[in-house]
Structure formats: structure tokens, C-alpha cells
Amino acid sequence: MKKKCKAKVVARALGSLLVGTILLTTIMAHTPALAQLSNYNPQGLETTTLEEVLALPDEDIDLATAIMILYKEWDP
Numbered sequence: 001m002k003k004k005c006k007a008k009v010v011a012r013a014l015g016s017l018l019v020g021t022i023l024l025t026t027i028m029a030h031t032p033a034l035a036q037l038s039n040y041n042p043q044g045l046e047t048t049t050l051e052e053v054l055a056l057p058d059e060d061i062d063l064a065t066a067i068m069i070l071y072k073e074w075d076p
Helices: 002-030 050-055 063-073
Strands: none
Touching: 050 063
16 A cells, blocks of 8 residues: 555656656757857857967856866866
């Protein structure tokens, strides 16, 4: 008897999770403002050298990319 009850609870939880996932995916697909970061800038993300980062204007620099490039080039 307990196994049937647990199975129902698990099935209900998985069903709720599926509905929530579908709802969230639908909302994100139909609202581009939420799907894209406000400071998204592919030019800052496409840099591969420290010189390219330094040539960009300050507002176009992606800090995470710049830090990763600096970390790769830094030799202690």
C-alpha cells in the first residue's frame, strides 16, 4: 500500500516539475529581454588576446573574458 502512495506522490511531483519547466521555457522564449542580458556584447566576448581587450572601449569589455585571458597569459 505504501509503494502505491509513494508512486503517486513521485508522479505528481514529476508532473508539476514538467509543467513548471514548460512554463518557464515558454516565458523565456517569448520574452527576448529576459533571454538576453542587458550588457550582452559579443565584441567583448570574441576577444582572444589581452591586446584586443585593451583596444576595446571600456563599455565593450567583458570582464569575465578579460580575466580569463589575463589568467591564461600570466606566468608566475
